[in-house]
Amino acid sequence: MTEALPVLLVFVPFLAGLGQFVLGRAAPWCQQFVSGLNLILVLLLSSAVVHGDPVIADLGGWGEPLAIHLQADGLAALMLLLTAVLAVAVSLYAIPAFRDEPRPAWRFWTLWPLLLASLNALFLSRDLFNLYVTLELVTLGAIPLVLLAGPNKTVDAALRYLLFALLGSLVYLAGVALIYAQAGTLDLALLPAALPEGTLSGPLAAALIITGVLIKGAILPFHIWLPAAHGNAPAAVSAILSALVVKAAIYLLLRLWTGPLEPLVSNDAGQLLGALGATAILFGSWQAFRQSRLKLVVAYSTVAQLGYMLLFFPMAVTAAWQGAVYHGLAHGIAKAALFLAAGNILYYLGQDRLEALRGIDRPLAVSLLAFGLAGVSIMGLPPSGGFTAKWLLLSASLQTGQWWWTTVLIAGGLLAAGYIFRVLRLAFLQADDATAPHHGPVPGPLMAWTATALALLALALGLISAPLLDLLGEMPGGTS
């Protein structure tokens, strides 16, 4: 029975997307059903994973070197859980958000289940080439979603996103080709044993794969496509993109680094990735602090927060592993809450320039609450999930004697506090009557409370970390 779960997780939303496409008009309720079912399936899968071995499905039954396998281990289950929770929230949020626009709504309700299926497929895949296909699926599902905010406004961002994403996946594919040339298989589980040592193509393949994933994941030198795309998309889409789509690339990096690439990469490469992450944290936070539009603040915050997950690579101990993954979870939920709250503000104001935020504390009290609570997790204050994640990373840095990452963690937290409080301060300022602009409708309770629920969940993640870390388990192949 449990073998069917991974298959269902991919194909229930996939078929739902196809059905929605054929239907030709928006049917939001169908998606609520699908995301609910998805959550139930993921919970079943997680309970199966936590009680025993990974759940594996052999597609086509052709056996090991040839067939594609779907596999759910602790890491995959956690990412699936994150996806499922966010899918429920975002699907609910999108009902009112897309209510007034019939045609974009149809596209959203078609693309979103397809993207959900793609994300599930990516987290479940155990095959290097299949991962390439799912990476493409995820980005090519995400880019049309960005366009939903209006093609004229978003075409530049979408084009830049597409160019980088395509380049990234082809660089990744080049690495995959070299790996196949050496190992003769694409199965992640067989690769570590099948890769010969001491070749030139091994490290080259690893470098190509890592570079490709970094481009897809918008890590610092390749981050330039991210703010425009995430900052201009509709709020529900921005939440998906920041919380899940870029994270999928980092997830892949974690998975490959601790799996097939482990014999190929050196400690220096880990330090390099850590340095990239640290630079991303400082640079992204600083940029977030300097932006004048709310959604760009949140988007640059994503650039920064992705950096924390890279701090795993130089340390590579179980505490760092748990910290990085937990940071992915906490950031995913908190960032989705931030984007949904920002979307509410944009919905009300019709724009998101920071000066315009004055005096919105009264009509948008709930959304601002969500923004503030999610901000707590982004800053890494207790008792939030962000705090737990940073605490784990901190202890890993002390454990490995690499104290310099501690300073980065602290500086990143302070900068995050800076840009979150900058927004909140403006929002609670009194509006001067002269500047009171034309306001749109106050977002409905569904829009306000989904954001708040996510923010509360981000806080609660700090309190319920034990079962989740239990599900994740030790670092694969790790000694400590």
Added chain:
Amino acid sequence: MTLLDGLLALLLLLLAGRCVTAASLLQAIVAFIVLGLLLALSWVRLEAPDLALAEAAIGAGLLGVLLLGTWRRLPAGSGEQETPWPWQGSAQAIAALGCVALAVVLALALHETTLGPAAAGTAALAQLEAAGVDQPVTAVLLNFRAYDTLLEMGVLLMTLIGTLMLRRPLQDGALAAPATPLPQSLARLFLPPILLSGLYLVWAGAYSPGGAFQGGAVLAGAGVMLALTGLLRGSTRDDLPLRCLLVLGAALFTLSGVLLIPLTGHFMAYPDDLVTPLMVLIEFSLAISIALSLMMLFTGTPGLCRTRP
């Protein structure tokens, strides 16, 4: 023949360099198209006639038509080699150096890996009997690694939706029908043989080079020919049958994979006595969806209709 290979490789490199450095955009596009032709020839030399077919039809053919069509709609003079930024000279030099280094390392790596194990490939060839088709590539695509192909159909559908979102309102009467009747009448004349050869390629995929993608691309080419000569045009009305055909391949593929689980115990596994008819059915439905998707990626409209004479 080694000399032939060497010449082909040399020409490939020349054209690639030209494509990157050409002064005008059209030159770059033309270099790219000719590169596609030569690439297809190289693949013939490298024992990959299926892929040569695919590259000729999709990579050089359809993509070339799309590139030229896009070029025509760009404002005059766009895409010229831009005036360099002040720092660009040194940046270019650094990029060039980096890429040369990468090329050397890549070539060495590729050279090094010319001998090695290929467990998956050996397994694929060994199990070919059970796959229901005789052509190894088709067997991998539709059976051994059918999941990849299915997800690829998802990619096709999502890019199609994205392309349709970028559509501008159609202007009636803006159709620039060819000024001469020759292309139209010849297109009418040659539609049946092209359609036939497309269908033949789909059918032949089971035992010789060809398959859903190549055949679908030829069928799409026939459609593009009709659109280019003005016999067929895009319309704003998207209708249910068309949408059904667009998802036909993916839907049939998924459903047959799911519904047969009770019989086989595995997702996307096919029982022995059904495998060949199923493969053919899936191949044809995939080809229809692929042909329509590629065609609509070309017209960029949600619907198609015949032009009234």
Added chain:
Amino acid sequence: MIVLVLDVACLVLILLLGLGLIRVIAGPAAADRILAIQLSGTTTVGLLLLLAIRLEQPALIHAALVFVLFAALLALGFVYGTEHER
């Protein structure tokens, strides 16, 4: 003997392909470049026919058929574009 003839013919054709590239590069008009594509297409078709015999892969004749179709489409696509969008 016949293999030699085929090989030499293939070599000559590929050299001619290379020569035709001069027109691709030199232009001068856009139509010249498209003409060069046409010539490359026809040469490739000839090469494919020769290779089909030389490598004993009759399937290459299908490939030649596909090439013919798309070479014509390229010319049509260049001249007419997808005009009806705008």
Added chain:
Amino acid sequence: MTGFDPFALAAAGLIAFGLYGFCVCGHPLRRLLAINLVGNGVFLALILIARRLPDGPDPVPHAMVLTGIVIAVSATAFGLALIRRQARPEDGGND
């Protein structure tokens, strides 16, 4: 192996030229072409890799290439639609 396979050089060269083009070209259509060059280089490399089996070419890389071509072309077609839209944004039609 006696000498270098010329196609190995060509594959490496295509990838390198493509990356170079992506770095130095500003126009999105040129970047798209450069990306397709990288793709073609990778596909050529995969086909070279497929030739190692003694009995006939390895079908797995061939299937990978076919999948890759279709993905690359559909993504490129989408990119071209974006470029057309970007070049003439004033035509309205926000749907």
Added chain:
Amino acid sequence: MSLTSVIASLLIAIGTGFYLAGTVGLLRFPDIHSRLHALTKADNTGLGFLAIGVALLSGSLRLAVLIALVWLLALVAASVACHVIARYALDKRNTDPGPPA
């Protein structure tokens, strides 16, 4: 060496010769319309001779028919292509860079 292969070799040689003439013409002729003229030489005649030679060597009727189909289709395709290119060149008389506005 049989008579068929001698004839086939001869035909292939002639076909290649026409290709050579066509390519040289494309390179040397002064204007677009005379270049078109050169191109049709290669297209129709060169490919024709080559096709007959290859068909002789193929030794099977099915393949010979297929090769004939290729040649016929190539004839039509080339004439359509050259026709529209010639009209285009007449209409626009445009020089290289920049697509027509």
